[in-house]
Amino acid sequence: MEFALALIVGVLYACGLYLMLRRSIVKLIIGLALLSNAANLLIFTAAGLTRGYPPLVALGAARPAEPFADPLPQALILTAIVIGFGVLAFAMVLAYRVYQSTGTDDLDNLRSTDT
Amino acid sequence: MTNLLVLPILIPAMGAALSLLLWRSRALQRAVALGAVAALLAAAGALLQSVAETGIAAVQVGDWPAPYGITLVADVFSAIMAVLAGFMGLAVVLYSFATIDAGRESYGYYPLLQVLLMGVCGAFLTGDLFNLYVWFEVLLMASFVLLALGGERAQMEGAIKYVTLNLISSALFLAALGILYGIAGTLNMADLAVKLRGNSEPGLVMAVTSLFFIAFGIKAAVFPLFFWLPASYHTPPVAVTALFSGLLTKVGVYSLIRTFTLLFVDESGRTQTFLSAIAGLTMITGVLGAVAQYDFRRLLSFHIVSQIGYLLMGLAVMTSAALAGAIYFMVHVVLSKSALFLVSGVVERLRGTYDLKALGGLYAARPWLAILFLIPALSLAGMPPLSGFFAKLALIQAGLTVERYVIVTAALTVGLLTLFSMIKIWTEVFWKLPQGDIGASPAEPQLTKSETVQLFLPIIAMALLIVALGLAAEPFMSLAQSGAEQLIDSRAYVQTVLEARR
Numbered sequence: 091m092e093f094a095l096a097l098i099v100g101v102l103y104a105c106g107l108y109l110m111l112r113r114s115i116v117k118l119i120i121g122l123a124l125l126s127n128a129a130n131l132l133i134f135t136a137a138g139l140t141r142g143y144p145p146l147v148a149l150g151a152a153r154p155a156e157p158f159a160d161p162l163p164q165a166l167i168l169t170a171i172v173i174g175f176g177v178l179a180f181a182m183v184l185a186y187r188v189y190q191s192t193g194t195d196d197l198d199n200l201r202s203t204d205t
Numbered sequence: 206m207t208n209l210l211v212l213p214i215l216i217p218a219m220g221a222a223l224s225l226l227l228w229r230s231r232a233l234q235r236a237v238a239l240g241a242v243a244a245l246l247a248a249a250g251a252l253l254q255s256v257a258e259t260g261i262a263a264v265q266v267g268d269w270p271a272p273y274g275i276t277l278v279a280d281v282f283s284a285i286m287a288v289l290a291g292f293m294g295l296a297v298v299l300y301s302f303a304t305i306d307a308g309r310e311s312y313g314y315y316p317l318l319q320v321l322l323m324g325v326c327g328a329f330l331t332g333d334l335f336n337l338y339v340w341f342e343v344l345l346m347a348s349f350v351l352l353a354l355g356g357e358r359a360q361m362e363g364a365i366k367y368v369t370l371n372l373i374s375s376a377l378f379l380a381a382l383g384i385l386y387g388i389a390g391t392l393n394m395a396d397l398a399v400k401l402r403g404n405s406e407p408g409l410v411m412a413v414t415s416l417f418f419i420a421f422g423i424k425a426a427v428f429p430l431f432f433w434l435p436a437s438y439h440t441p442p443v444a445v446t447a448l449f450s451g452l453l454t455k456v457g458v459y460s461l462i463r464t465f466t467l468l469f470v471d472e473s474g475r476t477q478t479f480l481s482a483i484a485g486l487t488m489i490t491g492v493l494g495a496v497a498q499y500d501f502r503r504l505l506s507f508h509i510v511s512q513i514g515y516l517l518m519g520l521a522v523m524t525s526a527a528l529a530g531a532i533y534f535m536v537h538v539v540l541s542k543s544a545l546f547l548v549s550g551v552v553e554r555l556r557g558t559y560d561l562k563a564l565g566g567l568y569a570a571r572p573w574l575a576i577l578f579l580i581p582a583l584s585l586a587g588m589p590p591l592s593g594f595f596a597k598l599a600l601i602q603a604g605l606t607v608e609r610y611v612i613v614t615a616a617l618t619v620g621l622l623t624l625f626s627m628i629k630i631w632t633e634v635f636w637k638l639p640q641g642d643i644g645a646s647p648a649e650p651q652l653t654k655s656e657t658v659q660l661f662l663p664i665i666a667m668a669l670l671i672v673a674l675g676l677a678a679e680p681f682m683s684l685a686q687s688g689a690e691q692l693i694d695s696r697a698y699v700q701t702v703l704e705a706r707r
C-alpha cells in the first residue's frame with residue numbers, strides 16, 4: 091500500500107512540475123493544484139499507514155490501544171486542503187485578472203517587470 | 206504575564222475584523238488601523254521588555270500540554286522581530302494615509318495590512334512547525350492581495366510571479382513537514398530539537414533539511430532563488446513595497462535562523478560551509494544586479510537581496526557573536542531599507558517618476574529630503590557612526606575570529622559596491638542639475654501640511670533610530686547578544702516550552 095501511494099505521490103509531483111513549466115497560465119495553476127495534492131498525500135503516506143485500527147480510546151483508558159492509526163497527519167492534511175483551496179481560488183481569480191489586463195495567457199509575454 | 210504572548214497576534218486580528226465591519230467608512234478604517242498598529246507596537250515592546258528581564262516565555266494555547274497543543278513562545282530574537290513588525294506597521298500606516306489612493310483604501314487596504322501583520326507576528330511567535338506553515342499562508346494570502354490590489358498591468362505581471370514561486374515554496378515546506386513528521390512523530394519545535402539529536406536516519410534528516418532550506422530560501426530571497434523579488438517588489442504602491450521589504454523576506458530569514466539553530470544543527474560543519482557559500486553569492490549577485498539598474502525602486506529591490514546575504518552570513522558563521530551581529534543587522538536593515546523606499550516614494554510624489562535618469566536637482570529644491578536619504582543610504586553602506594557600521598563590524602569580527610576569510614572578503618567588497626550604488630542614486634537624484642528645460646518643468650505638486658507630516662514623520666523616525674542605534678550601540682548590542690546566546694544554547698528554549706502550562 092505504501093509503495094502504491096509513494097508511486098502516486100511521485101507521479102503527481104512529476105505531472106505538477108511538468109505543467110508548471112508550460113507557458114500557459116491555466117496549466118500553471120493546474121500544476122500548482124497537483125503539487126499541493128501531492129504534498130498532502132505525501133504527509134499521509136510518510137506518517138505511516140495503519141489499516142483497520144481507528145484511534146478510539148476504550149472506556150476508562152488514557153490512550154487508544156496499540157496499534158492505532160495516527161489521527162494527527164489527517165488533521166494536518168485537512169488544514170492544508172482548506173488552505174490549498176483558498177489559495178487555488180485566489181490564483182484562478184488572479185489568472186483571470188492577468189488575462190483581462192494583459193490580453194494574453196502566455197507567460198513568455200509577461201516579461202515587462204523582469205530585469 | 207504570559208498573556209502578553211497572545212497580544213501581538215490578537216490585536217491585528219481584532220483590528221482587521223473591526224475594519225471589515227467599518228467597510229463603508231474610510232476615515233474610520235484609517236483610525237482603527239492606526240490604533241491597532243500603535244497598540245501592536247506597545248504590546249510587542251512590553252513583550253520584549255518582559256522577555257529581556259525574565260527569560261523565554263511560552264504559553265500553551267487551549268491548555269493542551271506540549272508537544273500536542275499549539276505553543277506560542279517568545280525569546281529575545283522573536284520579541285525583537287515582533288517589535289520591528291509593530292514599528293513597521295505604524296510607520297507604513299501613517300505613510301499610507303498620504304500615498305494610498307481612495308480606490309485601494311475602499312477595497313480593504315487597511316484590513317489586509319493588519320492581516321499581514323498578524324501573520325508576520327504569528328510566524329515570529331509560534332513554537333510549532335505546522336503552525337508556522339499556517340502563519341506563512343496567512344501572511345502570504347494578505348501579501349498576494351496587497352500586491353495585486355489596484356490591478357495595474359505591471360502589478361498583475363509581478364503578482365503572477367510572486368504568487369507562483371511562493372506557492373511552490375509552500376508546497377515544498379508542506380512536503381518537508383510530512384516527511385519530518387514521519388521521522389520524528391512530532392512537529393513541536395522544542396520536542397523536535399530533542400528527538401532529532403542523535404537520530405538514526407541522518408540521510409533522511411539531511412533531505413528534510415534541504416527541503417526546508419529551499420522552502421525558506423525562496424521566501425527569504427537567497428541566491429539562486431531570489432528572481433521573483435526584483436520582478437515584483439517595485440510594482441505595488443511604495444508603502445506596500447516598504448512593508449514587504451521590511452518584513453516578508455525577514456520572516457524567511459527568521460525561519461532559517463530558527464530552524465538551523467534549533468533543529469538542524471550539523472556537528473560536521475558542512476551545513477555552515479554550504480550556507481556561507483550561499484550567503485556570499487547572495488550578497489554579490491544582489492549588489493551586482495543593483496549596479497546595473499536605473500530605476501529607483503528596482504535598484505533598492507536588488508539591495509534587499511544583497512542584504513539578505515549578510516543575515517545569512519551570521520547564520521553561516523554560527524557563533525554567538527555572529528548571530529548577535531545578524532540580529533543587530535536585522536534591526537538595522539529593516540530600518541534603513543524601509544526608510545530608503547519611503548524616500549523614493551516622496552521623490553516620486555514630488556517629481557512623478559522613479560527613473561534615475563529623469564530625476565535631478567532635488568538637493569537644491571529639498572535639502573532636508575536629501576539628508577533624510579543620506580542617513581539610511583550611508584548606514585546601508587556601513588559608514589560610521591550609523592547603525593550599518595556596527596552591524597557589519599560585528600559580523601566581520603565574528604567571521605574573522607573563526608577564520609572564514611572568503612565570506613569576510615565578500616562582505617567587505619559588497620559594502621563598497623553598496624556605497625557605489627547609493628552614491629549613484631545620490632548624484633542622479635539629488636546632485637545633478639534637473640533634466641530638460643528647467644523653465645518648462647511642471648511645478649511641484651503642493652503637499653498639504655498633514656500630508657507632509659504623514660510622509661516625513663515615518664522617515665524621520667527611522668533616520669533618528671538609525672543614528673541612535675549607531676551612537677548608542679552598546680545597549681542594543683548586548684540585547685542582541687543575549688538573543689544570540691538563547692539561539693546557540695537551545696536548552697532553555699526546549700525546557701521552557703516543554704514545561705510551560707497554560
